[in-house]
Amino acid sequence: MIQQRPLIERLPQVRGRLTAGASLANVTWFRVGGAAEVLFKPADLMDLQGFLARKPDDVPVTVLGVGSNLLVRDGGIPGVVIRLGRAFTEVRANGTTITAGASALDLNVALAARDAGVAGLEFLSGVPGLIGGALRMNAGAYGSDMAAVVASATALDPHGRLHKLSKDELGFTYRASAVDPDWIFIGAELAGRADSPQAIQARITEIQNARAESQPIRSRTGGSTFTNPPHRKAWELIDAAGCRGLTVGGAQVSEKHCNFLINTGTATAADLEALGEEVRRRVKAQSGVELHWEIKRIGVPADSPLRVKTESEA
Incomplete structure (x- = not known):
């Protein structure tokens, strides 16, 4: 062979x-x-x-x-x-337009906009992650989302060719974009409006305080687990199905916000995925509503023939 x-x-x-x-x-x-x-x-x-x-x-x-x-x-x-590393983290302002690399932290973009007196991007201070991921999933929180602020984006196709995409070409919908998943986002131009840095900071502080009060931000979590069904809130459905605090192995549904899953310290990815599927099953049985994963699950299970060896195992 x-x-x-x-x-x-x-x-x-x-x-x-x-x-x-x-x-x-x-x-x-x-x-x-x-x-x-x-x-x-x-x-x-x-x-x-x-x-x-x-x-x-x-x-x-x-x-x-x-x-x-x-x-x-x-x-x-x-x-x-x-x-993507430091070469893709630049954030700069030109009037009320903020240009951000795909590896720029959402929070850093919100703060750079504040410093430049550009309002409208404060919601990014409450979105954990990078601009590239925010583009891919039309990230949003606290009354706004990427669809409301993106003027254009740049991306590489699978052969390395660079494309500039208009807002229409991005095809934003709730927690999704229409861009081919094989394309790699490089950066975006975000449109804001003029305001004082002090007023912008006040809104950022309000968002961060609200997030700290309602979400388990100091736990090992992956953010919102499921998208909100039309005219419903996922956490309310999960709570009504009796899932608050539910555990599988080392994985737990957060007691603080039950649309968050937590690694209590010993969880495996299999524990977390199994817990999420059990939550989906119970919600469907209790309310008839089918929850859809917002967290992206990638890779192969531990028992897959495609399992990848780590550097120490190789």
């Missing part, structure tokens, strides 16, 4: 860093999950474009941000996982 070469040996040379079997558990907010078959951290945009243009067509690519609204399964992620 001919044994295929390790994936890392089949990939083009880059100026950034390629790592085989890199653990992903420490880069997700849940602190669970397996390894990346290969982790790629590009040096800059040109490095990323060159990699995409020259990589073998059969190699799958997954983009990972800070893992705030993500569950990586215990068997890891086959193929290449890309994490």
Whole structure:
């Protein structure tokens, strides 16, 4: 039998860093999950474009941000996982337009807008994650969302070609965009309005206080687990189904906000996913409403034949 070469040996040379079997558990907010078959951290945009243009067509690519609204399964992620670094974090203001890289923290964008006297982006201070992820899922909170502020975005197609996408081309809907999931967001232009930094900061403080009071922000969590059904609130349905505090292994439905799942310290990704599915089952039985995952679940289970070995196991 001919044994295929390790994936890392089949990939083009880059100026950034390629790592085989890199653990992903420490880069997700849940602190669970397996390894990346290969982790790629590009040096800059040109490095990323060159990699995409020259990589073998059969190699799958997954983009990972800070893992705030993500569950990586215990068997890891086959193929290449890309994490954009400092080259994609720039935030700058031009009048009432804020240009932000895909790896800019949502909070940092809100603060940069405040400093520039640009209002309308305060909601981003209550959205954990990066601008790239916010574009992908039309992230929103506290009365606004990306659809309300995005003027345009830039993205790379699977061959590394750069595209500028208009707001219409982004096709935003509730917690989703219409952009091909194989495209990689690079950045966005966000439109605000002029206001004083003091007034903007007051709204940011109000949002952060409300978030601290209502959400388990100091726990190992992944943010809102399920999208709100039309004209309903997911947490109310979960509470009515008796799921507040429900546990599976080391995973628990938050007592503070029951649309949040928590890793109490010993959870596996399988525990968290099983708990979420049990919540969905109980809500459907109690109310007839089917909840849909907002948290993105990626990778393969621990018992999958595609399970990825970590660097220490390889």
